[in-house]
Amino acid sequence: MTTTADYPLKVNYCGICSMPPEYCQNGPLFDKCKEWMEDNLPDDYAKIFLNKTAEELEALTLGNEKKKQTRGGKAMKNITKKQEVQRRIIVGRSMRARKKYVTLVRGLKTCDLDLKKCSKAFGQKFACGSSITREDEITVQGDVVDDMVDFIIDELGIDINLVLDGGDIKD
Numbered sequence: 001m002t003t004t005a006d007y008p009l010k011v012n013y014c015g016i017c018s019m020p021p022e023y024c025q026n027g028p029l030f031d032k033c034k035e036w037m038e039d040n041l042p043d044d045y046a047k048i049f050l051n052k053t054a055e056e057l058e059a060l061t062l063g064n065e066k067k068k069q070t071r072g073g074k075a076m077k078n079i080t081k082k083q084e085v086q087r088r089i090i091v092g093r094s095m096r097a098r099k100k101y102v103t104l105v106r107g108l109k110t111c112d113l114d115l116k117k118c119s120k121a122f123g124q125k126f127a128c129g130s131s132i133t134r135e136d137e138i139t140v141q142g143d144v145v146d147d148m149v150d151f152i153i154d155e156l157g158i159d160i161n162l163v164l165d166g167g168d169i170k171d
Contacts, residue, residue: 012041021048085110089158091148092166101143104169109136111158118156125151 011020016036017027021044024033037045089107096102108118119138123130126148128141140148149165152158 012044015040021045087111087162089152089163090166090169091145091152091163092169093143093145094169103140103142103144103148104166105138105140105148105152106136106166108138111162113156121155122148122151125155 013019014021014024014033014037016029016033017024019027021033021037021041024030024037025048027033034045037048087107087110089105089111091103091105093101093103105118105122108115115132115136115138119130119132122138122140126140126142126144128144130138130140133139145165149163152163153160
């Protein structure tokens, strides 16, 4: 029992992962593929994901004209907003080995600064190694606390009242 096919075959491909629609569910971008297919290939979407014909899918969408309920209900009223975090940048030094120091900069995230960009800028300005060591801390090799405070105020545009000299910091 063989079926005849008209050649050349017309195969639809996904606009996200560039695979045939049957294989999208095996790809890494399945959710995006599914959304794209729902908009651009509704017949294939209905056949593959809903196991329905195009007419049945159209009947479902026409019946769903009422507004969807949002999740949460009464419980959502009790959620409080995040507390305001005090904006403060602390610059201090910590002993690394005998007479060697590293400069620690903490609190850059409270001023909405990108740690990765700041770390790179510190390394270039002071010609030393600089890295992100914790969630909100940058370590700069060398004792450059005074210069660091000036750099943060002048170059990053942070108010002088927000930058504090933390002195010697012990971890």
